Amino acid sequence: MSKFLRRTQFLLFFLTAAYLMAGSLLLLQRSRLVIQQGSRGVPTKQALQELGRAGLAEPRSPRSPRAGPRLLVAMEAPQEPARHSPLWLTARNAELRQLRRRWLHRVGSEQQPPQPAGPAALKSPAEHKGTYMGCFTHDSRERTLRGAVFYDLRKMTVAHCQEACAERAYSYAGLAHGAECYCGNSLPAAAAPGRECSSECRGQRGSVCGGQDRLSVYSVQLRPATRPRRNVIYRGCFRAPENLTDTFPASLILPNLTVEMCSEFCSKKEFPLAVIRGHECHCGFPTGRFSLREGADGQRCSGSRNASSAAGGQYCLVYQTPVQDTRCTDRKFLTTKSKVFVALSSFPGAGNTWARHLIEHATGYYTGSYYFDGALYNKGFKGEKDHWRSRRTICVKTHESGKTEIEMFDSAILLIRNPYKSLMAEFNRKYAGHLGYATDRNWKSKEWPDFVTSYSSWWASHVLEWLKYGKRLLVVHYEELKQSLIPTLREMVEFLNVTVTEDRLLCVENNRDGNFKRSGAKQKDFEPFTQEMKDLINKYILTVDEALRGRNFSGLPR
Numbered sequence: 001m002s003k004f005l006r007r008t009q010f011l012l013f014f015l016t017a018a019y020l021m022a023g024s025l026l027l028l029q030r031s032r033l034v035i036q037q038g039s040r041g042v043p044t045k046q047a048l049q050e051l052g053r054a055g056l057a058e059p060r061s062p063r064s065p066r067a068g069p070r071l072l073v074a075m076e077a078p079q080e081p082a083r084h085s086p087l088w089l090t091a092r093n094a095e096l097r098q099l100r101r102r103w104l105h106r107v108g109s110e111q112q113p114p115q116p117a118g119p120a121a122l123k124s125p126a127e128h129k130g131t132y133m134g135c136f137t138h139d140s141r142e143r144t145l146r147g148a149v150f151y152d153l154r155k156m157t158v159a160h161c162q163e164a165c166a167e168r169a170y171s172y173a174g175l176a177h178g179a180e181c182y183c184g185n186s187l188p189a190a191a192a193p194g195r196e197c198s199s200e201c202r203g204q205r206g207s208v209c210g211g212q213d214r215l216s217v218y219s220v221q222l223r224p225a226t227r228p229r230r231n232v233i234y235r236g237c238f239r240a241p242e243n244l245t246d247t248f249p250a251s252l253i254l255p256n257l258t259v260e261m262c263s264e265f266c267s268k269k270e271f272p273l274a275v276i277r278g279h280e281c282h283c284g285f286p287t288g289r290f291s292l293r294e295g296a297d298g299q300r301c302s303g304s305r306n307a308s309s310a311a312g313g314q315y316c317l318v319y320q321t322p323v324q325d326t327r328c329t330d331r332k333f334l335t336t337k338s339k340v341f342v343a344l345s346s347f348p349g350a351g352n353t354w355a356r357h358l359i360e361h362a363t364g365y366y367t368g369s370y371y372f373d374g375a376l377y378n379k380g381f382k383g384e385k386d387h388w389r390s391r392r393t394i395c396v397k398t399h400e401s402g403k404t405e406i407e408m409f410d411s412a413i414l415l416i417r418n419p420y421k422s423l424m425a426e427f428n429r430k431y432a433g434h435l436g437y438a439t440d441r442n443w444k445s446k447e448w449p450d451f452v453t454s455y456s457s458w459w460a461s462h463v464l465e466w467l468k469y470g471k472r473l474l475v476v477h478y479e480e481l482k483q484s485l486i487p488t489l490r491e492m493v494e495f496l497n498v499t500v501t502e503d504r505l506l507c508v509e510n511n512r513d514g515n516f517k518r519s520g521a522k523q524k525d526f527e528p529f530t531q532e533m534k535d536l537i538n539k540y541i542l543t544v545d546e547a548l549r550g551r552n553f554s555g556l557p558r
Contacts, residue, residue: 130162130173130219132208135197136188138176138215145174145184145215146326147270152378153179155203158218166220169267169322174217176210178202185270188215232263232274233320237301240277240316241290248275248284257281263321272325272510277316285325286506292318320510328361328507333383337391342496343412344395347462348455349426350417351478352397356381357514358481358489359394362505363498368393370400375433394496401462406469413492414466416544416556417478419459419537420529427451443528452533460540467551475553485509 136144148168152160156179165173165183174182178199197216201209210216241247250269254261257279266274266283275282286292300315344359344367346352353376356367366383368390369376377384383393395413398405406412417425427448431438442448466473474495481488486505493500529537545556 130221133172133187133217133219135192135194135210136174136215136217137190137192138174138182138188138210138213143182143184144186144188145172145182145217146329147183147185148324149180149182149329150378150380151180151382153202153374156181156209157201157204158207158209158216160203162218162220167322168324169264171220171268172217173220174210174215175201175208176215177212178209180210182215183220185268187217232259232322235273235292235318235320236295237298237315238290238292238294238318239296240275240314244275244277244280244282244316247287247289248273248282250283252281252283253279254281255279259317259319263319267321267323270323270326272321272323274319274321275316276319277313282316285327285503286510288502288506291506292510325507325510328364328504328511331360331364331366331382333366333386333392334394338394340497341389341391341408341410342395343406343409344397344415345401345406345412345462345466346397346399346415347417347419347422347426347459348399349422349424349429350415351425351481352399352415354514355413355415355476355481355492356397358485358508358512359492359496361508361511361514362489362493362500363394363496364500364504365394365498366392368396370396370398394498399462401458401465403465403469406466407471409471411472411474411495412466412470413474413476413495414463414470415476415478415481416463418557419456419541421478422459423452423455423537424528426455443526448528449530449533452529453536456533456537456540460544463544464547467547467553473553475548477554477557479557485512 147170148164150164156175158173158175161173161175161181161183164181165171168183170183171185172183172187174184174188176182176199179202192214197208197211197214199209199211199214201207208216245251250266250271252262252265257276259274259276262274262276262281265281266272269283271283271285273284273286275284284290296315301317344352344355346355360367360381366386367381368383368386368388369381370388372384373381374384386392388396388398396409400406427442428436428438431442474492476488476492486509489505489508490500541556549555
């Protein structure tokens with residue numbers, strides 16, 4: 001009897017395993033079929049029905065079918081009397097939310113600009129120049145290489161790190177954990193055994209990129225293409241403080257002083273400002289005594305950037321050196337879980353990444369994200385890899401706007417930007433990444449009108465739903481943040497319940513752009529919006545402005 005029971009148990013186990021294997025194979029086959037269809041641009045029947053209900057094309061899928069203008073009019077005809085009203089926008093937002101979420105979660109595969117292929121792409125990693133200085137200890141709390149820092153989890157090489165440090169006029173490049181790059185002008189004090197620097201560079205086999213709490217340090221050889229002068233920025237003419245020696249930590253006096261000499265001297269001393277008064281060169285940081293907020297007429301500095309003709313009395317010429325202001329670059333995760341779950345909410349293209357940069361440098365804490373963006377992680381946003389509900393970050397980026405998603409947060413900073421600028425920024429990001437510009441071909445494609453139609457309604461409904469369901473809101477207008485950075489940022493920091501010093505805020509102002517300015521040639525006098533598009537967007541602007549004022553918030557900037 002016992003032998004029969006054992007055989008029966010074995011048979012049942014075998015049948016169960018076979019059933020599970022058959023189900024798994026069926027799921028894999030279906031998944032493969034869906035992937036094949038997606039790669040060929042052939043939507044499934046369900047996707048077509050969903051697109052038909054939403055009445056728009058999926059902006060992140062170039063080959064997805066579009067609902068024509070007649071179809072859009074036919075579907076929206078019953079709603080026409082209440083069109084562009086808050087109720088209409090809220091209803092439309094509910095239909096579009098699932099599509100948006102799918103678009104946003106595909107960021108990782110589309111945000112990277114195309115990389116060069118072939119031998120040219122493989123050439124640069126092997127061309128690093130400079131001497132290997134050795135293996136050194138790396139204490140994150142007291143770093144010697146405190147200059148520019150960036151990460152690359154996939155393509156870090158010695159050459160890339162050296163190039164980044166050379167562009168900011170640093171003398172040494174240090175690599176850690178196979179993917180992190182640090183710059184500075186002084187070698188770390190404590191050397192470590194060479195065997196402890198054993199991490200291979202993520203983008204270059206056979207090269208050493210530090211280890212756990214260890215730095216592989218290389219000297220940087222400045223080539224003509226990366227001379228310090230290239231990154232020296234003229235900040236303007238300012239009234240000199242009463243005592244320059246007390247205000248600035250380092251000074252130099254030369255009879256034939258030039259901008260290049262002063263900038264190179266201050267760069268070696270690792271100061272972000274080079275201040276010239278006559279034959280005097282002073283180095284330092286923006287402070288309360290010298291904040292760079294009130295510039296003087298350039299004529300007072302003789303209208304010249306040449307040190308020999310600069311005013312030698314009450315005014316001085318100020319230049320930004322390639323060196324980064326490091327007083328506000330240290331960041332960390334919260335030591336204890338935050339009791340208040342705060343969102344940094346915005347429509348895509350409204351400056352959320354820039355706002356995160358400002359918040360992180362002002363507070364000293366990382367920000368999180370509802371999504372994972374590898375490109376942003378590589379730029380230093382370590383909170384990207386942290387789970388968005390961990391409560392270890394000071395706030396969490398989100399573009400979501402549904403009732404459920406909003407009510408998960410205890411409070412929120414709602415960042416609003418001019419919809420014309422937001423739409424263009426998001427379209428640029430879609431086709432050229434965070435720092436590039438879309439091409440003329442992209443703007444002239446049939447996808448741009450569909451993009452405007454769908455995203456403009458999203459811009460409005462995003463604000464309306466956060467005003468409706470948000471528990472505690474601080475409304476921040478992008479334009480006001482840009483124009484009055486310190487007062488607006490101070491208000492944001494106070495909302496996050498963090499106390500910061502004035503010098504730290506001045507450091508943030510000095511590093512206000514970070515690495516988030518779009519590169520490349522910007523089109524002049526470019527107007528992608530038709531009159532029909534403007535009429536549509538302007539109606540949404542009036543609706544949002546009225547809703548903001550109805551909640552006792554400041555209206556949209558004129």
